Amino acid sequence: MSRSPLVIYPDTSLIIPPVYCGSVRLYAAMAMFDSVVFDYGRRFNKREKECHRCSIEGPNGMQRLTVPLEKPQQWHSTLMKDVKVSAHGEWWHVHWGAIESAYGRTPYFEYYADKLLPAFSGKIESLVQLDSVIHNFCLDALGIVQHPDPSRIQRDIPPVSDVPYYQIWASRHGFTPGLSVLDLIFNMGPEAPLILHRMAGGTR
Numbered sequence: 001m002s003r004s005p006l007v008i009y010p011d012t013s014l015i016i017p018p019v020y021c022g023s024v025r026l027y028a029a030m031a032m033f034d035s036v037v038f039d040y041g042r043r044f045n046k047r048e049k050e051c052h053r054c055s056i057e058g059p060n061g062m063q064r065l066t067v068p069l070e071k072p073q074q075w076h077s078t079l080m081k082d083v084k085v086s087a088h089g090e091w092w093h094v095h096w097g098a099i100e101s102a103y104g105r106t107p108y109f110e111y112y113a114d115k116l117l118p119a120f121s122g123k124i125e126s127l128v129q130l131d132s133v134i135h136n137f138c139l140d141a142l143g144i145v146q147h148p149d150p151s152r153i154q155r156d157i158p159p160v161s162d163v164p165y166y167q168i169w170a171s172r173h174g175f176t177p178g179l180s181v182l183d184l185i186f187n188m189g190p191e192a193p194l195i196l197h198r199m200a201g202g203t204r
């Protein structure tokens with residue numbers, strides 16, 4: 001299995017909290033490693049919103065999408081792997097509608113949409129499965145190959161530099177950094193890895 005040219009830390013796995021449609025910045029950092037492992041054995045922390053919240057940008061500006069979660073008996077003792085997704089408000093329809101409104105006219109939405117749509121079927125019950133399905137879609141779209149069984153692990157996410165790229169709404173809002181990686185994928189398609197490479201350039 002060939003190593004991605006984006007890898008800066010070979011034979012190393014980055015251990016991070018799970019994310020929902022993680023940011024461009026986070027995926028630029030992920031791409032530096034041979035593998036990335038979501039720590040589903042950690043306790044759920046209500047302050048860590050990234051596991052069920054992301055930011056996209058549409059015609060009216062930035063929009064935050066939040067997946068509702070079922071409330072357990074005790075949040076403080078609940079592990080990430082046990083967190084369930086709520087069906088409240090049929091959120092998956094709302095999120096997909098927002099994604100389609102934001103990116104339906106981007107150069108690569110039609111190419112990737114059918115591959116991402118199963119994550120918004122309303123059939124996924126656990127946060128682990130939801131985040132994993134979307135993460136695997138992103139890895140495939142970005143051409144990031146995971147190498148199992150690395151010899152080292154790292155828990156500190158390395159810094160990256162924001163690099164402007166084409167955004168369909170930039171003429172209205174200017175370039176917006178830090179959005180979900182879906183923004184990069186739909187706007188840039190196969191050129192997205194080049195942006196990740198440039199974002200990591202300052203850490204070499």
